[in-house]
Amino acid sequence: MGRSPCGHDENGLKKGPWTPEEDQKLIDYISSHGHDSWRTLPKLAGLNRCGKSCRLRWTNYLRPDIKRGKFSEDEERKIINLHSVIGNKWSRIATKLPGRTDNEIKNYWNTHLRKKLLSMGIDPTTHKPRTDLNHLVNLSQLLGAANFGNLISPWGSALNLQVDASHLAKIQLLQNMLQLMNTSPLLNMESNHDLFIGNRNLNPFEGLLNGTNTQLNNKEPFLTGLENLNPGLMNPEAPSNFHDFDNSWAGLEDGFNPEILGVKNSSLSSTSSCENEIEIMNPVPASFSDSPHGTYNINQMESKIDPDQFMSTDSASTYTIFEAWDKLIDDETNDSYWKDILELTSSSSPSPAISWKSTYFPRRINNLAS
DNA sequence: AAAGGGGCCAACCGCGGAGTC
DNA sequence: AGACTCCGCGGTTGGCCCCTT
Structure with missing residues (x-):
């Protein structure tokens, strides 16, 4: 998934899908040290990734409080109502839906709710x-x-x-x-x-x-x-x-x-x-x-x-x-x-x-x- | 069974705001 | 005040998966 599988940027930093080993390194590091600086985190955690990639992986996937699985009808309603008021402010919407990330909500909107409304x-x-x-x-x-x-x-x-x-x-x-x-x-x-x-x-x-x-x-x-x-x-x-x-x-x-x-x-x-x-x-x-x-x-x-x-x-x-x-x-x-x-x-x-x-x-x- | 196409979604890109010097 | 850095956000991409033919 994502782009440039197994690719590396001009600095030799890895891009593309995360491996289970990388996930574990990130989880272990953040569990014991937190994430004060995403910029320095990858080096300290022993990851050949940029800080941005680490932040994204953590906030969208590895964070322990993430609720996975199908969106409930109540969540759908909330998203629709919030979107009708604040538009594509996914991060703002996400704050009203505990356990859901802005990326997840955005994807769900684009793939499900948008079509539902159109229909x-x-x-x-x-x-x-x-x-x-x-x-x-x-x-x-x-x-x-x-x-x-x-x-x-x-x-x-x-x-x-x-x-x-x-x-x-x-x-x-x-x-x-x-x-x-x-x-x-x-x-x-x-x-x-x-x-x-x-x-x-x-x-x-x-x-x-x-x-x-x-x-x-x-x-x-x-x-x-x-x-x-x-x-x-x-x-x-x-x-x-x-x-x-x-x-x-x-x-x-x-x-x-x-x-x-x-x-x-x-x-x-x-x-x-x-x-x-x-x-x-x-x-x-x-x-x-x-x-x-x-x-x-x-x-x-x-x-x-x-x-x-x-x-x-x-x-x-x-x-x-x-x-x-x-x-x-x-x-x-x-x-x-x-x-x-x-x-x-x-x-x-x-x-x-x-x-x-x-x-x-x-x-x-x-x-x-x- | 195989091929093609579309849907899904994790991950990347680029921009803008905030903070610092 | 301006330059620079970092972070976060919204938009977009592209590989995997599943369904249809």
């Missing part, structure tokens, strides 16, 4: 539902195989929607919207990472992932998605740090101006620390900017939230996510689609969901509701 129709980079047509085909197959009547989407069973690619796209757009809001800096002012780890799910498909389907079977389908939002928004008596929300929203409709959001460039392009040693990544995934500009689709919509464009003052050609929403709604020849959602979510009065929607889409909601 579930989730983009492993953004942790959002995928929106390409190939995926829609896969998703429809997945849905078809999984008790279609109940499993179309978190909201599908209640809305009794017809299932075709068009509806799936709309459902996904709705989910994307919810997730976008969920991950927007405005909605995450409290930066409580417990929102993301453990009992809170970032993506609405997690029920599929963990096999519980809790969200999919939820009796309040719209709320199922909305519960991912900051509870402050779901609460009619929102906490004080949301007092500017309405004003901010007005600004958003004008082009998603980060100044209005109070978002600095640094927080968009890098990470910022929070007290629990979890970094909240850029809420707008960088891959958004990779979306091709073609016909109207979700990717195009999301591409308007490219962090680079946040800093641009040129808004003449800006096609905001909210305009896309308007277009989507306008494209619906029959408003009953949206009225169904409204009726459903307003059935339990007073519904937090309807107030949420009124806040987000005041014009549209008022028109439909009247």
Whole structure:
């Protein structure tokens, strides 16, 4: 395994797979002397290796506290949740999984979890539902195989929607919207990472992932998605740090101006620390900017939230996510689609969901509701 | 049974940050 | 302040293994 089997570098130091004898030498030395300096360790331990190779071998394989074997479902869930928050920070993820190394987690992600998410129709980079047509085909197959009547989407069973690619796209757009809001800096002012780890799910498909389907079977389908939002928004008596929300929203409709959001460039392009040693990544995934500009689709919509464009003052050609929403709604020849959602979510009065929607889409909601 | 191909994963590479002089 | 060294991290590689044909 590895590269350059039995090879040696220009200094005559051995590279490639470790032999049992070398392993034993390393274990013996570290057991009695520790590893204060990896640079000097190989010579002192009688190993013809570079210090880096010794460190890697120890930390990834020989360390006594390493847990080997298959990843548990709980570990899988943790990895997925952590990755959705901090991205490819394997060493950070590893600190939350005792006995697992960053290398092991990274390999497991690339060989198992990534594919698993893809097969579930989730983009492993953004942790959002995928929106390409190939995926829609896969998703429809997945849905078809999984008790279609109940499993179309978190909201599908209640809305009794017809299932075709068009509806799936709309459902996904709705989910994307919810997730976008969920991950927007405005909605995450409290930066409580417990929102993301453990009992809170970032993506609405997690029920599929963990096999519980809790969200999919939820009796309040719209709320199922909305519960991912900051509870402050779901609460009619929102906490004080949301007092500017309405004003901010007005600004958003004008082009998603980060100044209005109070978002600095640094927080968009890098990470910022929070007290629990979890970094909240850029809420707008960088891959958004990779979306091709073609016909109207979700990717195009999301591409308007490219962090680079946040800093641009040129808004003449800006096609905001909210305009896309308007277009989507306008494209619906029959408003009953949206009225169904409204009726459903307003059935339990007073519904937090309807107030949420009124806040987000005041014009549209008022028109439909009247 | 043999060959081919893809998956898996240990190990390497290169970069960047931190510390030291 | 700048140069240098060391360490740690994320990305990538490539040999082994297993499955399929």
